[in-house]
Amino acid sequence: MSAARRDTQERYTGKQGLADVNAAFREVWKKIDAQIVELIEGDDVVVAMMRMRLLSHEGVDLEVEEDWPYWLRDGTVVRVEQHATKPSALEAAGLSG
Secondary structure: OEEEEOOOOOEEEHHHHHHHHHHHHHHHEEEEEEEEEEEEEOOOEEEEEEEEEEEEOOOOEEEEEEEEEEEEEOOEEEEEEEEOOHHHHHHHOOOOO
């Protein structure tokens, strides 16, 4: 699996990459509550529009909306990208038309 953030050049690859990105996220955020607001499906991609409530270890409380395309192959997630806007996520997924 491959994961990337559009606002950085960071890339995480494979099972270890998934563990690394999760660990990096958990270093900052003590509590993460994510709610899927909408799903848009394509042939081999699903875009999840999510609302997340985050609490940092320092007590900062934040609510954000993000859009994440997930690419699938044979029922397995093979790639994920994190986008700040729905149009950007849909374009990356080839679903903007």
